[in-house]
Structure formats: structure tokens, C-alpha cells
Amino acid sequence: MRIVRDVAAVRAAVAGAGRIGLVPTMGAFHEGHLSLIRAARATCDLVVVWLFVNPTQFNDASDLVTYPRDEERDAALAAGCGADLLFAPTVDEVYPAGFATTVTVSGIADVLEGAHRPGHFAGVATVVAKMLNMVRPDVAFFGAKDAQQVAVVRRMVADLDLGVEIEVLPIVREADGLAMSSRNVRLGPEERRRATALHRGLEAARTAVTGGERDAGVLVRTVEDVLAAGAITAEYVAVVDPDSFAPVATITGRTLVALAARVGPVRLIDNLEVAP
């Protein structure tokens, strides 16, 4: 596996390569990232892993400063999963002097994460547009944990005719249900134990739907009660359409229950699809 830092090198490497798979990441790899790289390896001729801690999508400066980084470890893990190229550009390569363009996606990007993290999705959409143009992949692989990010990227790809397939892989969870996240390493032992309430809350909502509950308000309270028992107050618990992220009042079909909560200093998100 080669590590490249600039667009010219990545373009030379992908030229004439057949089906190109791109795995966008900010590093600090866990099994969720590795599942994306393995899926790319299984279906593509050339696998490019993008590793860039994108400053423009952090609305909280301390989150950017404390975001875990270990390129050497990430490179070894990516190589172990069969990646061909690790594209780890510098900030100047992505945002050269004079850079003045922002991609904003209206609607989907304005609610939930968009409302709680102003500017976040403009940063995501801009850097994803940028990486898709730099690498020009046939397919890009995303994880379902960032469900709203997936919906925003899909909307942007369709609206701008970017001509790339978007593959979404399921959330990878720890044995106790906690969704894998690069930020989990910042949880203390007590916080790590309490954080399992996020998944338990979502499972409680799913059990309620299986038991016949259709009222989104009741589902929200069900999740909040489980979080409260774990001494966690949610930033939001929302019941939404999984594609448009429009609020859902009554469960009639595929529906997403999504949440964000701070556990100690760490902000975590999780979601679960439910259906009658």
C-alpha cells in the first residue's frame, strides 16, 4: 500500500485502474472503518482510503484538537485490509490559499446534527465533493452510523450529477451494543459503561414498535427514559424518515430513530431503523 499526499499522485495511481473504490475517513480506525475497506476490496479493482481530519466540519474547536490521530497505525490497518492507496492530503492540498467555495445542502442538512452543529454539514459536503473530484471513484463507501451524513451526501451526489455510487454498510457495534466510534477512546471507564444506554434506548424503541407502538412521541420518551436511567440527557432523540430526515409522527413504514448525547466530555451519535 502506498501513502500519497497530493492530487497529482492520486490521479496518476488511479489512471486506467478499473473499478475504483473510495473509503472516506478521518482516521483513528476501528472495525467500522475496516468493514468499509474490506467491502471496497471485495468489489473494486483499486481501493483508495481517504484519511483527512477535516477542520471545516468541526464546529467545536476542542473536538478538533482532541480528535484521535495515529496515521502509522491507520496505515498498517488499511494495508492489512487490502487497501492499495492511503490518500492523506495536507490541509493546504485540500484547502489551498484562496479557497472560497462551500457546498451547502438545504433541508436534510438543517435538522438534527445540522441544527446542533452549525456549519458541520457544509464542511462535510464540501470536503466530500472535493475528495470525489480529486479521486474520481466509481463507488464510495460510508457507514450507517452517520445516517444523516449519508442522506446529505446522497442528495449532493444526485443534485450535482457527481456520478458516483454510494454504498452504505451497517453500524459495527461493540459486544455490549455501543456503536463503534473514533471518539469512544476518550470515554472514561464509568462513561464507557453509561454509554451503553444509547443503544439500549434505541433497542427499547424498536421493541415498542414490535409490540405495536406507532406514536413517535412515545418512542422518543421511551428512549429518553433509558438514557435518564444511565444519567444521560440527550441533545436530541428524533424519529425521522431515513431518506429525507423529515419528522415522522406515526410509524407506518421504514423509520429512523436517531439520537445524539454527551457522555462526559464526549458527544456520541447513534441510530436504529424501525419498521411496523
Ligand code: PAF
Ligand atoms: O465520516 C467521516 O469520517 C467524515 O465526515 C468524512 C466523510 C470522511 C468527511 O470528512
